[in-house]
Amino acid sequence: MGKKSDKSGGQRPLVIRREEIIAGGHHGGAWKVAYADFVTAMMAFFLLMWLLNATTEDQKRGLADYFATAGTLSRAQSGSGAPFGGKTPFDNGSLVSDRGAVSVVRGKNDPTQPPDDADEVAETLPSGHAPLLPDGKAAPPSEFAVSSTPKPAKSEALKASEQDAKARDREERKAFEQAAQQIREAVRMDPALADLARQLAIDQTPEGMRIQLLDEDRTAMFATGSAVPNERARQLLQKIAPVLGRLSERIAIAGHTDAAPYRGTDRGNWELSADRANATRRALTEAGVAETRIQSVTGVADRDPLLPADPLASANRRIAIVVLRAAGIRP
Numbered sequence: 001m002g003k004k005s006d007k008s009g010g011q012r013p014l015v016i017r018r019e020e021i022i023a024g025g026h027h028g029g030a031w032k033v034a035y036a037d038f039v040t041a042m043m044a045f046f047l048l049m050w051l052l053n054a055t056t057e058d059q060k061r062g063l064a065d066y067f068a069t070a071g072t073l074s075r076a077q078s079g080s081g082a083p084f085g086g087k088t089p090f091d092n093g094s095l096v097s098d099r100g101a102v103s104v105v106r107g108k109n110d111p112t113q114p115p116d117d118a119d120e121v122a123e124t125l126p127s128g129h130a131p132l133l134p135d136g137k138a139a140p141p142s143e144f145a146v147s148s149t150p151k152p153a154k155s156e157a158l159k160a161s162e163q164d165a166k167a168r169d170r171e172e173r174k175a176f177e178q179a180a181q182q183i184r185e186a187v188r189m190d191p192a193l194a195d196l197a198r199q200l201a202i203d204q205t206p207e208g209m210r211i212q213l214l215d216e217d218r219t220a221m222f223a224t225g226s227a228v229p230n231e232r233a234r235q236l237l238q239k240i241a242p243v244l245g246r247l248s249e250r251i252a253i254a255g256h257t258d259a260a261p262y263r264g265t266d267r268g269n270w271e272l273s274a275d276r277a278n279a280t281r282r283a284l285t286e287a288g289v290a291e292t293r294i295q296s297v298t299g300v301a302d303r304d305p306l307l308p309a310d311p312l313a314s315a316n317r318r319i320a321i322v323v324l325r326a327a328g329i330r331p
Helices: 030-054 057-066 118-124 156-189 194-199 231-245 269-286
Strands: 200-204 208-214 251-256 294-301 318-324
Touching: 156 194, 156 200, 156 208, 156 231, 194 200, 208 231, 231 269, 231 318, 251 269, 269 294, 269 318
Parallel strands: 251 294
Antiparallel strands: 200 208, 208 318, 251 318
């Protein structure tokens, strides 16, 4: 059987298929972006609705007040239509919030008699604003009486009394300064006491003029454990007494010791400090100071050291004589 002849000359036909891809078909992803935006917006909306339902009226008003602040050069308020009933500083009769400490007191029928706490209301209200009613509106003048009358000034008699007290205080302070200078001069001019000048400390305190007789190493006013002043201490007190005699104020005397304890005895620093203060009182009265001017005699022991950093310092052993101010303690 013979083969069929190929009309195409023995070559098979070549078939080419072409597929055209159209962008943006149903398999595109642009719709996903739009859907995500929609879901985000809905979630934000429902979150806002939940927050509005969960907050109280006071919290809503506080939020409104926070976002209702206005600039210095602008009278516009933030938000649209004053959300949550918020008020701006430019509302008539109110500040940003009407929930402050401002209280309103209904006045009496007699317009000449302001309410008892009218001054307090007048101080809490801002200048140029009327009181507020519970609904936030300004109260009419006829319904509420608020007095802004300033408190009465001090009377002339009170002013004169204060001026006299200040003048007496200045005179007393000047007299104390002169007395202190006289005591220092009297001690310095006496050759037997010149070397004790550094053991004499005079200053002014709120209680009055304080004269302190301090111990030094090897130069004590009292023998160890003794309440009897030595001869030099007596001479020093005799120089002080005439100056104190020229003053009229009362006198307080206090004895101080260091922190060294007594051993093997019932006597302690309390008894020693009190006895030394009382011995000083006797020396002053014997030198001419009136007994009636002695206000107090106390023993402080080691509870008030002059040098707290060194409780055993000799300067902590001292006698303090305070000429008290006539009007008591002053600042």
